[in-house]
Each structure stands twice: as C-alpha cells, then as structure tokens.
Amino acid sequence: FTIPQATNVALEMAGTQNQAQVNSGGTVSGQVQISGASNSFAMNGGMAGQISLAGSGNSATVGGSLAADTSVSLFALLASGYGNSFTLQSSGQMLGNVSVTGFNTVRVNGTLVGAVSLGGGSVLQGTGFVNGTVGGAGGVIAPGNSVGTLMVGNYVANGGVLQIETNGAGLSDQLIVTNIANITGGSVTIQPSTGGANGIYNILAASTVQGTFGSISAGDTRMGVGAQYSASGVNVATISPFQVDATTRLAAADTVRSLDVLERRAAQFQDAAPSAPGAKPSLSGPAVAANTDGGQNVTGFLTGIGPISQGSRADGMALWANAYGSRTRLYADGGVPTIQADGGGVMLGVDGEVAKNLVVGLMGTYSQNNANASGSASPNYTSNAYSLGAYASYEIGRVVLNGSVLVGRGDDEANQTYWVGGGLAATNANFNDLRIAGRLAASTSVEMGTMSFIPRAALTLLNVNVDSYTESSFYPSLNAAWSGSDYTLLRPEFTVTMQQKVDLRQFGWAGWLTGEIETGIARDVVVDSANPMVQLPGYTPIQVQGFNQDAWVLPVGARLSLSATDKMSLFAAYDGNFSTVGTDQSLRGGLQVRF
Structure with missing residues (x-):
C-alpha cells in the first residue's frame, strides 16, 4: 500500500511479499517493524522513529529524511534475521545510530549522522x-x-x-x-x-x-x-601468480615433451622390421624398417604385413633431427586467467648400439615458448631453453628397459603491467631457470594378428629451479626483488601403443611404413614447491603462490614413419597431454640418416 502526503502512521509488516511506500510529503511517527520474509518498505517522505528488521530477505529503503529514536538501535531486531537490507539512498538523510547483527546489509549512499x-x-x-x-x-x-x-x-x-x-x-x-x-x-x-x-x-x-x-x-x-x-x-x-605459473609450469611441460622424444629414441629395440604372420622373411636383398621416430633396421628383404619382433638392430650410427610446434594451455583456480603459450623447437641426436642389446644416444634441444594471460597482451613471458639429454636402452628377453636424463637452462623474460593511480606502468625482468629430469621405463610387445600392442610403465621425476632476480620499472616504487622458486614434479604413467608395420613394396612402392596410436593414464604429483617472495620498496614482504595442484593426465599420441632406403627415413608425430589443469600438444616432423 501507499501512504499519501500529510499522513501520520506507525507501521508493522509481517507475512511475505508485502510492500509499503511513504510518498514525498508523507510522514511516519513511531516505529516501523518488518518481519516475515521478502517484504519491502520505501520511505520517500519523513519519519521520526525507529525501523526494525527481522525475518529474512526483507528490505527498507529511505530516500527522504529519518530521525531515529537515538535511545534505541535502528536495527535492533536484525539479530534474529538474515539476508535483510537497509538502504539510505543518495537523496536520503538520517539522524540516529545503526546497529547491525547477523548476515544483514546496510547501504549508506546518503548522509547518516550517527x-x-x-x-x-x-x-x-x-x-x-x-x-x-x-x-x-x-x-x-x-x-x-x-x-x-x-x-x-x-x-x-x-x-x-x-x-x-x-x-x-x-x-x-x-x-x-x-x-x-x-x-x-x-x-x-x-x-x-x-x-x-x-x-x-x-x-x-x-x-x-x-x-x-x-x-x-x-x-x-x-x-x-x-x-x-x-x-x-x-x-x-x-x-598476480602469472609470472610464477608461466615460468615453472611451462618449463615442466617443455621438459616432459623432450623426455618423451628421448624415451622413444631409446626404445628402438621394439622397432624391428615387419614380417608376414607365420612366415619367414625372404632374404633376397636389403631392406629397411622404420622405427617410431625414423630409426632403421637392416634385416634383409622382408615382405608382408605383420607385427614387430624385438631384437633386430641396424648396423652403424644414426643421426636424426626433428622440428616441432607446440601449444600449451594452463588452467588455474581462484579466477586467475588461463595462460596460453605457443612455441616450437628443434631436436638433434645421435645413437647406436655400443654393445649387445645396449643402445645409447645423445640429444640436444632448443625450444622457445611465448605466453600471455588468456585474452590479454600483458602480462607476457618468453623463454628460450637449451638442454642436453642422454638415453640408453637395454633388452632382457622380451622386456626393454629405458633410461633418460635431461639437463636444461631457460633464458626467461617477463613483462607485466601494474595499475598505479588509475594508469598503467610497465615492468621487465630477465632471469634464468635450471631444469633437471629423469625417466625410467619398461615395455614389452604383445603380438596380436598383424598388429603389436606395446604396454609400457614409466616414472618421471623433474625439477625446475628459478633464480632470484629484480623486476625493474620506470616507476621506482615497482622495482621489485623476487626470490628464487622451486618446483618438483613426479609422474607415474602407464600407456599402451598399438603398432602396425606395412611393407609398401608389396604394393609396388619402395620402403616401409610404420604407424602407431598411443593412449594411457598418468598422474602429476607436485612433491615439493618453494614459492617466491617479492619485496617492493616500503611494502611488507609479498608471497606469490604458484599453482601446485595434483592432476590426472591423459597422454595420447599418433606417429607415422616412412623408410624409403636403408640410409634415410622420414617421420611425423602428434603428442598430447590432457588434464584438468592444462593441455600440452605438439606436432613434429623429422629426418634420420644412418651411416
């Protein structure tokens, strides 16, 4: 209902969804009591008295003048309610004290003398x-x-x-x-x-x-x-934790990507030539079978389509190289923007059999990542990383044991913007990170018809250590000293690879074709982390918390290798890691030459 002008009343509202309004010029003397639920009262006139709100979801709005009884608190009954609100509009004036308890809200947009x-x-x-x-x-x-x-x-x-x-x-x-x-x-x-x-x-x-x-x-x-x-x-x-996340998590993703290539190079015992099921290869001339990433095995002139057989090795050493492009998306909690990064790199390696059933090799890599907060040009982060890896593979019966070690250094640059007094100020930092990782893996081969299934278990341990550095700016107040940070990740994983080898010469073409599809399950466990402390001039120390959540990971891959001669092969591959905290995908291609 509406109280018109020049009317003096006291008001009590109960029940639910009732509405009352005092127009400009109208007055209320005494007390307004509102209880129940979802009731509303609007005061646009004048009032001398007290407003009490109880119940839940009720509201009172004052756009006129209110002289409260100063001997009694305005919201004396709010202790028994919740979700109630009182609003003093910009046009409203109030004389008196306000006491609020419970989960209730007072909005003062006008003037409250009290x-x-x-x-x-x-x-x-x-x-x-x-x-x-x-x-x-x-x-x-x-x-x-x-x-x-x-x-x-x-x-x-x-x-x-x-x-x-x-x-x-x-x-x-x-x-x-x-x-x-x-x-x-x-x-x-x-x-x-x-x-x-x-x-x-x-x-x-x-x-x-x-x-x-x-x-x-x-x-x-x-x-x-x-x-x-x-x-x-x-x-x-x-x-923002962007700078911490971009440094440690992108370095970890880059390291895992390199370890994947290292291990596949070490696992060449599973890359022998195909043969027809139940048949022996013909030895009428030389032939080459591609390994997963372009390796070759000279085993005689083989015909047919069939599964792999372990133990066949090519003579000599192999030089190989590949180039790749990558896309990484990192997710976080607490409303932090997703980090998106695009990059690429090259990998060069040499390997060969140094003793019976033992293959060793070396790999050097260069990679670059450019990252920013999703949907924003700033902040941004760039890393140029260089690493050296060694790997070995040893065959025991039908089981292949692989070991890989990788050490790398990242040359990093971070650029951020800070709001200062409503304007933007830029900062810049240059620093380094050290990456150390190792992986142990075991795999075997199960032949089923014309295909081979390769179950594999692996355990990866990696560490990223970031140096301390200074973030500089044209504004001296933003010259921040960052302490170092540390991030250690453990990843147990299990995968199954389905592999098919095809002798293309039976179709009148030269060479061999090897195809693989891989999937599995992994768990990323953050076993240790040390977050950086930031010291701005005149401020209390600031700790920035990196994203350290464990996650289940779905690794997937598809690879194709073509060997046209006994000296050269080409290969292409897609690899991806998908989890609740991010995705990392790469597409690469390369060449191997044996001598």
Missing part, C-alpha cells in the same frame, strides 16, 4: 557519508556499491574486515576517514576483477592512522598482497 555498529557477518556498503564511528568485531566494511568510496568520521577495525574490490580500469574501493582510523586487529581482503590483478591501490586515507592490519589477503589465495603504511593512509600492492 554511528554504525557491525556484528558478526553484517556488512556496511555504500558511497555516502557516516559522520560517526563505524566498526565492530566480525563485521565487514565494503566501500562502494561496486568500486567506490565511502566516507566515515572514525574507523575502529577491532576484529572486523575491510573488503576492497579492484576493477579492470585500475581503480579500487577506498575508505576515507575524516578523523582517526584505528586499524589494529583488523584485516583486509582484496577482491580483484579481471584485468585489475597487478597494481598499487590506496585503500584507506585518514587524518591519523593508528596501528597496522593484522592480515591482508586476496580472494584468490594465490595472489600476492602486501601493505605500505603511513601516518595518513594505507596502500596495498597486488601481484
């Missing part, structure tokens, strides 16, 4: 002015209605929370205190929005600041947050 006392779970929001003291243990002060400024007379943290939101334009909430801000025992929570992660924000300005906050954190617990205190204000700095 104090606001907050109990556990209660929230004060708005862009208006409260000339009295605000605070209370367990209560939350969230300036603005989105990003905005709230002004108060005095602020007493006293176990309460100051909740600050940032946005993609580099702005943040701010609490302005015209007199004294006593922040001892309080805490700050930063709620970053997309694009507003890295920045320097003035969250509190006061005539006098007493004490320091007990804790400062972010809604994304991995984000680094630090504080700078002065006699008249508090600044906070926020740092």
